[in-house]
Amino acid sequence: MPDRSGTAVINLDLEGPVISRHLYGHFAEHLGRCIYGGFWVGEDSPIPNEGGIRLDVVEALRRLNIPNLRWPGGCFADEYHWTDGIGPREGRPRMVNTHWGDVEENNHFGTHEFMALCDLLGADPYISGNVGSGTVKEMSDWVEYLTRPGDSPMARLRRENGRDEPWRVPFWGLGNETWGCGGNMRAEHYADLARQYATYCRDHGDNKLYRIAAGASDDDYAWTETLMKQISCFGCEATPKNFFQGLSFHYYTIAGTWEAKGSATEFGNEDYYRTLFNAQRVDRLISGHSAVMDVYDPGRKVGLVLDEWGTWWEVEPGTNPGFLHQQNTLRDALVAGLHFDVFHRHAERLFMANIAQTVNVLQAMVLTDDQERLILTPTYHVFEMNKGHQDARALDVHLRVPGAGRAVGDGELRTVSASASVRDDTLLISVSNLDAEDGLTLTFDLRGRAAGEHTARILTADRPQAHNTGEAPGTVAPRAFDGVRRTEDNGGLRVELPPHSFVTIEAPLS
Structure with a gap:
């Protein structure tokens, strides 16, 4: 199956409740x-x-x-x-x-x-x-x-x-x-x-x-x-x-x-x-x-x-x-x-x-x-x-990712999940590609405030069964992630998510 793509709109100037x-x-x-x-x-x-x-x-x-x-x-x-x-x-x-x-x-x-x-x-x-x-x-x-x-x-x-x-x-x-x-x-x-x-x-x-x-x-x-x-x-x-x-x-x-x-x-x-x-x-x-x-x-x-x-x-x-x-x-x-x-x-x-x-x-x-x-x-x-x-302020993430789902019995697993917040003028986005086989290109459309230079980290491995042991304690560990790029209009971020991965993106806001 081909990699999927979608968008996520975040209104940075519309802050929600405090995340306790x-x-x-x-x-x-x-x-x-x-x-x-x-x-x-x-x-x-x-x-x-x-x-x-x-x-x-x-x-x-x-x-x-x-x-x-x-x-x-x-x-x-x-x-x-x-x-x-x-x-x-x-x-x-x-x-x-x-x-x-x-x-x-x-x-x-x-x-x-x-x-x-x-x-x-x-x-x-x-x-x-x-x-x-x-x-x-x-x-x-x-x-x-x-x-x-x-x-x-x-x-x-x-x-x-x-x-x-x-x-x-x-x-x-x-x-x-x-x-x-x-x-x-x-x-x-x-x-x-x-x-x-x-x-x-x-x-x-x-x-x-x-x-x-x-x-x-x-x-x-x-x-x-x-x-x-x-x-x-x-x-x-x-x-x-x-x-x-x-x-x-x-x-x-x-x-x-x-x-x-x-x-x-x-x-x-x-x-x-x-x-x-x-x-x-x-x-x-x-x-x-x-x-x-x-x-x-x-x-x-x-x-x-x-x-x-x-x-x-x-x-x-x-x-x-x-x-x-x-x-x-x-x-x-x-x-x-x-x-x-x-x-x-x-x-x-x-x-x-x-x-x-x-x-x-x-x-x-x-x-x-x-x-x-x-x-x-x-x-x-x-x-x-x-x-x-x-203790950050929650931000709504409006996802539109056609076809991002896997049938499970009579239901469906949504295979992309995300949330975002702002604290001390710093944006933090968390996003998961839950699909075990297919990658995902997700474009975050950031509105209302300007985001500065971002940093990103990823947690993934070669397979979902990967785990850490005393002999191999770093098999699943976060690392710097270079799969996040500015969009052409500089108003958003495009993320290339590999299968079964969790990513965080941080950026200052002005």
């Missing part, structure tokens, strides 16, 4: 080797660390400008009791992590260690509280322990454990997946609990909580509506009650079924296109949840939070099935790029998103191997190339 930096959030659960062997190696480890936290992981992640980190789960959050993870480590009680591998958890990484990690990363903490097996008092005490200045029972306990001043902890999850591993609740029952828990998760001092209610799986719009009814009324213009400020949902991308999700590295074009088609579905899901929320909150005061997203494959052969360790290919990177384009388009309602997960689990940023090597994944590079979108 929190759309580039991350997730670290007590699952497999995400915490132990990933973030945490202990103070006695020969691997360079600060207080037991692995420094090469921190240094790599700081280059992404990580805005927030969600912890301790996931499903683990609703069996985690925070008081087991404070005080001298040798005296902390142990537990069995029944959700993930049925292994013993020694609680050496707890509240103080997590807060130290967030400090090193420069990230806002997002703590997911225990609603499934915990109590209202337990979560209320945790908020007080972390954030209350002055004198109080929990503030005194914090000082006994070595921390005088409170921390700033803005984000609190009121449970996790309460429709499933977080308690198998009905929406109506959880809605009452969300109001109750939110009431006792209080603002202390100048720490203002952003409470996030545990929302739906996939397209369960009825769950979203049940929760929105707790804070507002149908079609009215009243200000929503201030029980929670965010409402979450979860969506994972797979190629097959949950029983046979497919291999992370061994796949053909059919699975490749099906994966990206399923990733594309996140646009419709965000639109659906947003539409329900708009009925009850037309002023969009409550943020939508996609605090678990990413690809989910069969685990790497020979690893513990409960540890969810998978490789990460160029296909995963293109899934990430597609998601971010969707996120940017929904910036007015979508406030936060957290990829699952940061280290060694599912669609990770970094992998650590048994030789203590650190591997940056293709997905890591998309986050790094895209970081200029954080």
